[in-house]
Amino acid sequence: MGTQQLLLLVLVAVVVIIAVVIAINYFISNKQDTEIDEVINELGNITSSAQIWYRKPMELGGGNGSFTGFSLHAISQPDSTELASFTVVYADKDSLFIEAASLDESNSSAFTVDVGVNPQSESQYHVNKGKAKGIPTAVSTGNGNGNGNAGGNGNGNGGGNGNGNGKGGG
Numbered sequence: 001m002g003t004q005q006l007l008l009l010v011l012v013a014v015v016v017i018i019a020v021v022i023a024i025n026y027f028i029s030n031k032q033d034t035e036i037d038e039v040i041n042e043l044g045n046i047t048s049s050a051q052i053w054y055r056k057p058m059e060l061g062g063g064n065g066s067f068t069g070f071s072l073h074a075i076s077q078p079d080s081t082e083l084a085s086f087t088v089v090y091a092d093k094d095s096l097f098i099e100a101a102s103l104d105e106s107n108s109s110a111f112t113v114d115v116g117v118n119p120q121s122e123s124q125y126h127v128n129k130g131k132a133k134g135i136p137t138a139v140s141t142g143n144g145n146g147n148g149n150a151g152g153n154g155n156g157n158g159g160g161n162g163n164g165n166g167k168g169g170g
Contacts, residue, residue: 028109031109032109032111032129035083035102035104035109035111036111036113036127036129038083039081039083039084039100039102039111039113040113040125040127042081042083042084042086042100043086043098043100043113043115043123043125044123045077046072046075046077046086046098047096047098047115047117047123049075049077050067050070050075050096050098050117051117051119052075053070053074053075054066054067054070054119055119061074065093065119066092066093066094067091067092067093067094067095067096067117068091068092068093069091070088070091070096071088072086072088080103082103083102083103084100084101084102084103084113085100085101085103086098086099086100087099087100087101089114094118094119095116095117095118096116096117096118097114097115097116097117098114098115098117099112099113099114099115100112100113100114100115109130110129110130111127111128111129111130112127112128113125113126113127113128114126114128
């Protein structure tokens with residue numbers, strides 16, 4: 001073979017290798033986004049059931065106007081699915097905080113999804129990509145006079161004369 005043919009063969013091999021690497025990265029990223037969407041959908045079902053449980057009288061197995069005592073078992077929800085494990089991180093009278101951690105052990109595709117639940121408001125989700133499974137997140141509560149955030153990415157006010165909850169530090 002001539003020098004030009006060898007150079008062309010090497011160039012084609014390099015282009016093919018680069019294309020395969022890009023395709024694998026795209027597939028992995030797309031797979032993770034799909035898994036996160038499925039976990040958020042499952043958390044949506046959990047938060048809806050939690051709000052129903054909150055309103056249900058205690059005699060019927062509900063919270064009677066409080067999230068205190070809420071558990072996933074109270075709404076017949078398993079602690080994990082094929083994609084994630086679910087943990088009730090915090091529950092008090094007016095707020096609930098749930099975390100879902102992916103079951104994937106590799107840090108490249110691991111993730112957590114946090115959600116804060118209040119009785120009347122829609123839930124807000126916070127996604128952490130690449131976070132290892134099982135890392136606890138701090139939850140802060142705020143009490144006092146005046147307005148303020150409880151310090152983080154959760155729902156609720158940390159100030160005022162009531163309870164406030166938010167996802168702290170992390």
